[in-house]
Amino acid sequence: MTQLTITLNGERRTVPAPATLADLLDHLSLDARAVVVEHNRSIVRRPGLATTPLAEDDVIELVHFVGGG
Amino acid sequence: MDTPFSIAGHSFRSRLMVGTGKYPSNALMVQAIEASGAEVVTVAVRRVDLDRTREEGVLHHLDPKRFFLLANTAGCYTADEAIRYSRLAREAGFNDFIKLEVIGDQETLLPDVDGLLQATRVLVKEGFSVLAYTNDDLITALRLEAAGAAAVMPLASPIGSGLGMINPFNIRTIKRRLSVPIIVDAGVGTASDACLVMEQGVDGILMNTALAAADDPVRMATAMRHAVDAGRLAYLAGRMPRREVAVPSSPLSGMLGETPPGR
Numbered sequence: 001m002t003q004l005t006i007t008l009n010g011e012r013r014t015v016p017a018p019a020t021l022a023d024l025l026d027h028l029s030l031d032a033r034a035v036v037v038e039h040n041r042s043i044v045r046r047p048g049l050a051t052t053p054l055a056e057d058d059v060i061e062l063v064h065f066v067g068g069g
Numbered sequence: 070m071d072t073p074f075s076i077a078g079h080s081f082r083s084r085l086m087v088g089t090g091k092y093p094s095n096a097l098m099v100q101a102i103e104a105s106g107a108e109v110v111t112v113a114v115r116r117v118d119l120d121r122t123r124e125e126g127v128l129h130h131l132d133p134k135r136f137f138l139l140a141n142t143a144g145c146y147t148a149d150e151a152i153r154y155s156r157l158a159r160e161a162g163f164n165d166f167i168k169l170e171v172i173g174d175q176e177t178l179l180p181d182v183d184g185l186l187q188a189t190r191v192l193v194k195e196g197f198s199v200l201a202y203t204n205d206d207l208i209t210a211l212r213l214e215a216a217g218a219a220a221v222m223p224l225a226s227p228i229g230s231g232l233g234m235i236n237p238f239n240i241r242t243i244k245r246r247l248s249v250p251i252i253v254d255a256g257v258g259t260a261s262d263a264c265l266v267m268e269q270g271v272d273g274i275l276m277n278t279a280l281a282a283a284d285d286p287v288r289m290a291t292a293m294r295h296a297v298d299a300g301r302l303a304y305l306a307g308r309m310p311r312r313e314v315a316v317p318s319s320p321l322s323g324m325l326g327e328t329p330p331g332r
Contacts, residue, residue, distance in 0.1 A: 009116045028119060034126060035117055036160040041153075043160050061116065063157050064126040067098065068113025068143050069088030069228070069255075069277030 007059045015054065022050040024060065035062045071305060074272055076250050077166070077198035077219040081108050081137065084267070085297040086252065088277025092286060095130040101280050102131070104290035109137045111168055111275065113144070114158050133163055139200070141168040146181070148188040155192055167192060168222070168254075168275075170202045178228040182209045186216055193217035202254050205239035207246060214247050221247060222254035222275065225266055229278045231258030233265070240269045260289070260296035267300025268308070 004017040008024075015027060021044055025032050037044045038061040044052050054060075073080045086109040092098035102110060112127050131138075140158030145151040148171055155167045171188055173181030180203050189199050198219035203209050205223040213221050223243055226232035233256060234240060244251045250272040257263050257276045266274050274297060283289035 009119060011119075030117065034128070036114075036157050038157060043156060045160065061157075062119070063114050064117050065112040065128055065138065065140065065158075065161060066115045067089035067092065067095075067127045068115075068141055069090045069111055069275075 004054055004056050004058075006054060006057065009060070009062055017054065019054045020050055021048075021052045021054065021060070024054060025049065025062075028062075030062065035064050037062060071301065074250070076200065076252075079137070079166075081273075082106075083108050083294075083297075084273040084301060085263075085293060086111065086139065086273060086275040087280060087290070088275070089127050089131065090277050091281040093281075095127075097286055098281070099130055101286040101290040102136070104287045104294065105280065106294045107136075109139050109275075111139045111141050111277070113141055114154050114161075137166075138163045139166050139168050141202075142170045142188075144172070145170060146172050146184075148184040148191070151184070151188045152191050155188075155197060156195075159197065164198075165196055166198045166200060166219070168200045168202060169218075180204055180224075182206070185209075186212055189213055189216040189218050200252065205236050205243065207239065207242050210243045210247055210251075214249050218249060220250040220252055220272075222252045224255040225253050225262065226256030228255040229282075230256050231262075231279060231282075232256055233258050233262035234269075237265070237269055240266070240271060244270050244272075257293075260292040263293050264296040264300035264303070267297050268304050270304045 002017045003014045005014050021037055032046050032049055040059050074084050083106045085105055085107045087102055087105050087107040088111045089098055142151040142154040145154055151171045169188055171181045171184035172178050185201055189201055192199050200220040200222055201213045201218045202222045210221045225234040252273040252275055253266045253271050254275040257279045263274055280286045280290050
């Protein structure tokens, strides 16, 4: 088991590797239905999460809906 | 009978749309939204808080089956940024609607109409129904309609200002000249403001701070529901002309001491 360093929501983080985006959400205890994933500026749809591997220095944004006007 | 209120083929039961931001608590937000009778509620797209120290997502409190979620691009200062947020919002999987905001200035939060038009063109091509938050400026409104906006949302006054409708003439002109729905967005402070806005004949109104920052948001939401209905009804009823002299409401004849005609 090695580790990867990624930028996750603007913060540098190390995560266990190898890992897919689905693994990352699991690791963070996030429900894939409740977040939208952007991987290196491209949106990854839910079916693609388990087949998209994470690589060193990837930039991930995890967003959801919050209160707003 | 009123005509149905519809945007891009969707009919909505209320002409009042409300935001979900800045409430003292989520419980109060839900109660106020219920009291407002609104069906369309706006939400913002933000990073998930990975440490769970801040609020959880708004969908923990609002049932997306009961409300039509209208995502906004609040906080975006360029067309590119607003396009990126719009795509993320659509991916959440609720609808193709986006309340498009491209802000041009931090102090006034007034729109950057150039960026707004640019982003509208791109998003319309991508199949979005764009509801464009804009100035109360006819020319921009016409250009947004020509760019394919599903609705145009001129401001009553700046976001969160509570100043009410600054220029009813501009709002009426935009309504008269455009075919797409006109929804006044931002600036309403209290019920009379909302009523006046609806009396101009616009199709709907969107507000957030007027409810969230009221001492009693639930009561204000109820007041707003009535005000929007009252304003709409008054518009449909057609007001009497304004006159600068009095016109008596009671008969001028038949007064005591009057000499009856023909005697």
